[in-house]
Amino acid sequence: MADLEEMLHERLAPAFAEVAGEAADPTIRRSQHTGFAGGDQRGDFQSDGALALASRLGRNPRDIATDVVDQATLDDLCATVEVSGPGFINLTIDDVVLTRLCTEIGRDERLGVAPADNPETVVVDYSAPNVAKEMHVGHLRSTVIGDAAVRLLEWLGHRVHRANHLGDWGTPFGMMIEHLLDVGETEAAYELSIGDLDAFYKAARAKFNGDDIFAERSRRRVVALQSGDESTRRLWRQLVDESEKYFMTVYDRLDVRLSDKDFVGESFYNDRLQPVVAELDRLGLLRDSEGAQCVFPDGFTHRDGEPMPIIVRKSDGGFGYSATDLAAIRHRTQELGATRLLYVVGTPQRQHLEMVFQAARQAGWLTPPARAEHIGFGSILGRDGKMLRSRAGVPVKLVDLLDEAVARAAAVVAEKNPELDETVRTRVAHAVGIGAVKYADLSTDRTRDYLLDYDRMLSFDGNTAPYLQYAHARICSIFRRAGVEPPRDVQTLTVTEPAERALALELLGFSGVVAEVARSLEFHRLATYLHGLASTFTTFYVRCPVLQAEVEVRRSRLVLCDLTARTLAIGLGLLGIQAPDQM
RNA sequence: GCGCCCGUAGCUCAGCGGAUAGAGCAACGGACUUCUAAUCCGAAGGCCGCAGGUUCGAAUCCUGCCGGGCGCACCA
Numbered sequence: 257m258a259d260l261e262e263m264l265h266e267r268l269a270p271a272f273a274e275v276a277g278e279a280a281d282p283t284i285r286r287s288q289h290t291g292f293a294g295g296d297q298r299g300d301f302q303s304d305g306a307l308a309l310a311s312r313l314g315r316n317p318r319d320i321a322t323d324v325v326d327q328a329t330l331d332d333l334c335a336t337v338e339v340s341g342p343g344f345i346n347l348t349i350d351d352v353v354l355t356r357l358c359t360e361i362g363r364d365e366r367l368g369v370a371p372a373d374n375p376e377t378v379v380v381d382y383s384a385p386n387v388a389k390e391m392h393v394g395h396l397r398s399t400v401i402g403d404a405a406v407r408l409l410e411w412l413g414h415r416v417h418r419a420n421h422l423g424d425w426g427t428p429f430g431m432m433i434e435h436l437l438d439v440g441e442t443e444a445a446y447e448l449s450i451g452d453l454d455a456f457y458k459a460a461r462a463k464f465n466g467d468d469i470f471a472e473r474s475r476r477r478v479v480a481l482q483s484g485d486e487s488t489r490r491l492w493r494q495l496v497d498e499s500e501k502y503f504m505t506v507y508d509r510l511d512v513r514l515s516d517k518d519f520v521g522e523s524f525y526n527d528r529l530q531p532v533v534a535e536l537d538r539l540g541l542l543r544d545s546e547g548a549q550c551v552f553p554d555g556f557t558h559r560d561g562e563p564m565p566i567i568v569r570k571s572d573g574g575f576g577y578s579a580t581d582l583a584a585i586r587h588r589t590q591e592l593g594a595t596r597l598l599y600v601v602g603t604p605q606r607q608h609l610e611m612v613f614q615a616a617r618q619a620g621w622l623t624p625p626a627r628a629e630h631i632g633f634g635s636i637l638g639r640d641g642k643m644l645r646s647r648a649g650v651p652v653k654l655v656d657l658l659d660e661a662v663a664r665a666a667a668v669v670a671e672k673n674p675e676l677d678e679t680v681r682t683r684v685a686h687a688v689g690i691g692a693v694k695y696a697d698l699s700t701d702r703t704r705d706y707l708l709d710y711d712r713m714l715s716f717d718g719n720t721a722p723y724l725q726y727a728h729a730r731i732c733s734i735f736r737r738a739g740v741e742p743p744r745d746v747q748t749l750t751v752t753e754p755a756e757r758a759l760a761l762e763l764l765g766f767s768g769v770v771a772e773v774a775r776s777l778e779f780h781r782l783a784t785y786l787h788g789l790a791s792t793f794t795t796f797y798v799r800c801p802v803l804q805a806e807v808e809v810r811r812s813r814l815v816l817c818d819l820t821a822r823t824l825a826i827g828l829g830l831l832g833i834q835a836p837d838q839m
Numbered sequence: 840g841c842g843c844c845c846g847u848a849g850c851u852c853a854g855c856g857g858a859u860a861g862a863g864c865a866a867c868g869g870a871c872u873u874c875u876a877a878u879c880c881g882a883a884g885g886c887c888g889c890a891g892g893u894u895c896g897a898a899u900c901c902u903g904c905c906g907g908g909c910g911c912a913c914c915a
Contacts, residue, residue: 274873426914428914546913700851719879720863738874738875798876838875
């Protein structure tokens, strides 16, 4: 246990309870130093619990704070403990403790982040492109955020199912199969494999709209597909396979962990729709409304207070997408045994998902400890502040966006470090370009829209991937230059300079942030932490020469460098971003 | 009409019950015989959309208003 906030909490909570006569939250947090004239006078951490207690106990908060400080055992952790202002307790960590804890996490592969004590089975539903349709920027966020969730939860020891809920079913497949037959299977396979998905889809759509005979063929084809006609199934499978192959090339380029085994498309649930609807009926949850079979989940009302439906079976007898969503929930909780279902889906779908979740709860398919969470995200906007679209007004192809980022990264790397040889440079450009795109996506509150700006995301200044990657590369450069291995068996560290101390303190915050993000899946908190760490490091880097320092100090600084590099690499890794050794 | 989300420095964003609201960019002033100056340091910049309310204390919670975005049954 190297989480200082938690350690302080454990020490102060009993003291607060003693003084208050009941349990009271010490409310520990890192102190804010900036903007405070007179410098570093608020300690490293502060406890604000006394203020909240004042009115409840009818006592002066300063007196309460003083009593708490008297009660608490803090000597072995803190160098100074001061009551300040209206009743804050300012806590300054003892340097000896700081160095001891850093040494401790330095010996740990996981930097002091313990695996979950109660690993659970988690399903992450993300990415979900549509067969024979191009991936566009809308899929970017789901894929990137979902991938980060998978990486983080797996790293913490949870069993994670990656559910790529591919759009591989529905009426459009009639026309796509007919179009496939028209152009010939070989030609179609070629078009799809080179990633010209939109052209294929559009051609099919155009014929469907303009050619009655084709439209009729398409409708018959849908029926054949649904009734399981063998040759139709084969053609359908071919469309799906080609698309999956194409999506895999995008995922590889994006450096995302999805594999071809993770495609669990809508069609997967076909056999389960009937039983789901039957069970809803048996449970008395199903009602007919205008010819459609609906569930009216509790708590959702329409315009004038009428209940709002989710349609599980359409009036034409076909199943609605809500039926698929419900079947997926039931499958995930009952067959996969999942207790945490994550839906990485845009915020506009919030209400739909909440209704489905509620219906599932009422059906008994989503009961504690199992729960579902909508990991919503906003839209990507262009520089004009509007939804990102290409000049033609269509959504921007995801691969085009990635190409642009990598090309720009390559140009920057070539300019800044011409000495890098060709292969390394290509690799670095990829890591930087893709990293920049992902980081831009993960570094702000995901529920909000964000502005896509290549110049900003690829800048080496500010809260960007390249800045973090650069900090990492510089550290690697130190070790490379000196020809030394990172010292991992060190017994003791020393911190003398303020910059060293600040870095040590920052390094110890990693486990707390990871724990918080595992709960909230607010990856921008991890990003903010990593940026703060990199920034603290660069200050240290400028102020504290490593290799020229005298033996003892040098070894100590090498440890701090190594710890920083590992924290950055692991932290970026959890976000799905590479940390190259040089750039 | 109903519902959800968002208005914080010129720009992009953190902070979401606690001290004099923070970063980065841009603009301004400094720092390269020293481990990648792809950086660092400094100064400047804010009635936290507006108005009420709750609280010892509000950018943060509640209500109303203004402005912007997005949803509201057989497409997912």
